[in-house]
Amino acid sequence: MPSLPQKASEEFRPFMRRLPEFKFWYATMKATLIAIFCTFFDFFDVPVFWPILVIYFFVLLFLTMKRQIMHMIRYRYIPFTTGKPKPQGRQDNGPVVHG
Template sequence: MFLAFLTPKFDPSAQEDEENEDGPSLPTRNDEEFRPFIRRLPEFKFWYSSTKATIAAIFCSFFTFFDIPVYWPILLIYFCILFALTMRRQIQHMVRYRYVPFDFGKRKYKKAATDSSSEEIKMQAK
């Protein structure tokens, strides 16, 4: 639900490819509305579903019938599988547009030389 709440309803990159290569454009007429971000899941539905899930979890915690012992490696594997299935699409999108949070292969810019260091370099060159 949280990912659906954060993602746009329409993928802007797909629309840009279909319309034109220049990128997104602003409205050109008065009757056009500029809506830069429409959520896939509206805010009310997100909070309503989250509240229902929280209340159900609290209600189930009152009964020992739902207290099932689980071996922790099974939970870890289950979490990893769910994470991989959920984040696959987002990671593909990040790689496609080169938005990788790691610094592998990123450009590194050198700092500009200060006045004192540039004078030292000139003196060494003479």
């Protein structure tokens, strides 16, 4: 676990990446090029019943978002404005001045 620097010569690194950006873009481009290459062959043209794809999408969405949603619940993050306390500023009851 990273800690705060103890000396002035130490560098503070608050965010450690699990996957460097270059490796992410390299893997993304490689997967895209392989997918485009596979479209040129009839062997990969497999008919699929569309409701199976919809179910597959929701299963992947659930499995992917489960960790994120649990993280949001753990740290009490509320993404919507319903139920959030609204900041109260001072009331402006002064006269309207037109210039």
